Amino acid sequence: EDQVTQSPEALRLQEGESSSLNCSYTVSGLRGLFWYRQDPGKGPEFLFTLYSAGEEKEKERLKATLTKKESFLHITAPKPEDSATYLCAAHSNSGYALNFGKGTSLLVTP
Amino acid sequence: EAQVTQNPRYLITVTGKKLTVTCSQNMNHEYMSWYRQDPGLGLRQIYYSMNVEVTDKGDVPEGYKVSRKEKRNFPLILESPSPNQTSLYFCASSLRYQVATYEQYFGPGTRLTVT
Numbered sequence: 418e419d420q421v422t423q424s425p426e427a428l429r430l431q432e433g434e435s436s437s438l439n440c441s442y443t444v445s446g447l448r449g450l451f452w453y454r455q456d457p458g459k460g461p462e463f464l465f466t467l468y469s470a471g472e473e474k475e476k477e478r479l480k481a482t483l484t485k486k487e488s489f490l491h492i493t494a495p496k497p498e499d500s501a502t503y504l505c506a507a508h509s510n511s512g513y514a515l516n517f518g519k520g521t522s523l524l525v526t527p
Numbered sequence: 528e529a530q531v532t533q534n535p536r537y538l539i540t541v542t543g544k545k546l547t548v549t550c551s552q553n554m555n556h557e558y559m560s561w562y563r564q565d566p567g568l569g570l571r572q573i574y575y576s577m578n579v580e581v582t583d584k585g586d587v588p589e590g591y592k593v594s595r596k597e598k599r600n601f602p603l604i605l606e607s608p609s610p611n612q613t614s615l616y617f618c619a620s621s622l623r624y625q626v627a628t629y630e631q632y633f634g635p636g637t638r639l640t641v642t
Binding site for chain 2: 448449451453458459460461462463466504506508513514515517518519520
């Protein structure tokens with residue numbers, strides 16, 4: 418059964434304190450690994466798609482990387498506006514659904 | 528503005544009273560999907576549609592119905608809502624049904640409470 422596990426569940430950082438969020442996946446034939454950002458009371462907002470091990474993508478203070486078993490979302494020098502829940506999702510060969518993790522709730526304090 | 532809209536945004540209803548949550552997108556997307564989001568369980572797919580008149584079950588379809596008569600609309604129907612369907616619902620769409628290739632755009636969510 419396809420599984421996506423995110424850690425930690427919650428993370429509190431000081432502004433400027435870099436860190437990484439983890440997404441471990443077990444899927445039958447990964448076709449794409451997605452990162453979304455979700456603000457309270459809103460729908461998820463697309464950040465990145467990664468397709469193969471070794472791939473990296475960047476957007477402002479965020480960088481996503483992918484290995485054969487996990488993906489990391491690195492946050493460099495975060496700001497309070499980066500506070501949100503970050504969702505990881507995998508699409509496998511088994512169908513047309515995205516299999517979402519439960520998310521990491523990030524709080525960045527000034 | 529390109530967007531996915533859902534209505535209503537908030538709904539409180541009673542057990543057994545049929546309801547419909549509408550979803551509409553203005554991006555000419557082929558693929559549309561419904562998810563529910565529950566604390567501790569994350570986002571789970573209810574139903575999806577690859578195109579007009581083509582729908583299929585996701586991971587948690589029990590108690591829900593959908594239809595796709597027009598490309599832009601994908602309503603979610605709860606024929607006889609029960610308290611365990613209290614949840615936050617999201618509609619999403621993407622250009623094509625190749626989920627891995629095309630990003631999904633999510634609506635703002637509908638918070639449903641069934642008493």
